Amino acid sequence: MDGSPAHKQESRVIAASLSSASVKFGEFTALRDISLDIEAGDFWTILGPSGCGKSTMLRxxxxxxxxxxxxxxxxxxTTEAxxxxxxxxxxxxDATLLPWRSALKNVALPLEIGRKRGIDIPVGDRTPQELLELVGLKGRENALPHELSGGMRQRVAIARALVCQPKLLLMDEPFGAxxxxxxxxxxxxxxxxWKETGTTILFVTHSIPEAIFLGQKVLMLEANPGRVKEVVEIDxxxxxxxxxxxxxxxxxxxxRLRRLLEEC
Ligand SMILES: Nc1ncnc2c1ncn2[C@@H]1O[C@H](COP(=O)(O)OP(=O)(O)OP(=O)(O)O)[C@@H](O)[C@H]1O
Ligand SMILES: [Mg+2]
Structure with missing residues (x-):
């Protein structure tokens, strides 16, 4: 597909693979028998009625x-590895930024934590400064979270998520508010x-237009128990x-998606 991330063309790598996976909370089955292969570099969006297990799937x-x-x-x-x-x-x-740290220091936080714990953190190609530029926040490096708008705070959270150069980005209604x-x-x-970093994205939303606009594939989950209703390719x-x-x-x-959602 034109405009897809460069690394997509190399080979078929599976970023996330679920095989007959289910999740239980006590006796309650929140997700049942989920089998999916998410190819590296793909952008998937997830839709489904409230309580069907979208957040549970990301967790x-x-x-x-x-x-x-x-x-x-x-x-x-393994997910642990x-x-x-x-x-x-x-x-x-919610952007979950530390309120006493500047935008730049929030973005750099995962690197600092890694260093303090002696963990060998993969340092991305881009510095925290460059990531703030990437999300359009050049010039706001020293602003504290309360000095930024909700959209700006969310952009800081995205920059922070990108700082260790993740191959997979999990987003749970990031723009819902x-x-x-x-x-x-x-x-x-x-x-x-997404195009520039080549990362794989799994993005939960309640908005049908947002799911279609962003996604190459829309995963529709149905409720009670949460399970795959359909995967709709967005061509x-x-x-x-x-x-x-x-x-x-x-x-x-x-x-089409509204009708599917009504059936869930
Ligand atoms: N820690 C928990 N203990 C018990 N039940 C839980 C727990 N977390 C989630 N559930 C239940 O699992 C089901 C799925 O919850 P989940 O948060 O994944 O739904 P969701 O699709 O993200 O909903 P929403 O669109 O409202 O965010 C719900 O019935 C919820 O009550
Ligand atoms: Mg949720």
Whole structure:
């Protein structure tokens, strides 16, 4: 696909592989029998009704929860090994920045923690300073989180997530609390970052247009128990522009996904 990350063309590497994975909380089955291969460099978005297990799935992939059955691998490693090797990073709905540290120092934090603990952290090609530039925050390096807007704070969180050069970026409704204009802007910026870094992205959202606009594939989960309803390939050209959302083919996907969601 035109505009896809450069490393995609090399070979078929699987960034995340789930095989008959399920998650239980006591007697309650939150996810059942999830089998998926997510190819390196792909951008997947995840949709599904509230409580269907979207966040649980990201927590499963990121080693925050163990599978009750089945297996989960990141780049051929266990999730624990992948976590220790900083193969993935997480961005939450709330930016979770340390309020007393500047934007730049928040971005640099994972590197500092790694150094203090004597962990061999993979240092990315880009310095924290360059990452702030990448997310459009040049000149705001010394600002404290409370001096930044919600969108800016979220961009700092994205820069921080990129500092160890993760191969997989897990994003749980990162733009859910932002106004529509800011969200549009960050959607475009995220696609640029995805293209430039070549990272794989798993992105949870409640917005059907956002899922289509960003994703090459939309994973639709259904509820009770959470399971795969369908994986919908979004066959729309990259790079994407905001005007794409006015195109009839975009609206065909909106209608299709809305119907699928209604069935979940
Ligand atoms: N720690 C927990 N203990 C018990 N049940 C949990 C726990 N975490 C999640 N659940 C349950 O698992 C189910 C899936 O939760 P999850 O947070 O993954 O849903 P979600 O799809 O992310 O929802 P939303 O769209 O509202 O964020 C829900 O029924 C929830 O109550
Ligand atoms: Mg959630």
């Amino acid at each position: 499963l992939v990121s080693d925050l929860l163990p599978p009750a059955t089945g297996t989960v691998e990141i780049l051929g490693k 992948a976590r220790l090797a900083r193969e993935f990073a997480f961005v939450f709905q 932002l106004d529509e204009m800011t969200r549009d802007h960050l959607n475009l910026q995220l696609l640029d970052i 729309l050209p990259m790079p994407r522009h905001i005007s794409l959302r006015e195109q009839p083919e975009f609206n065909v996907y909106c209608t």
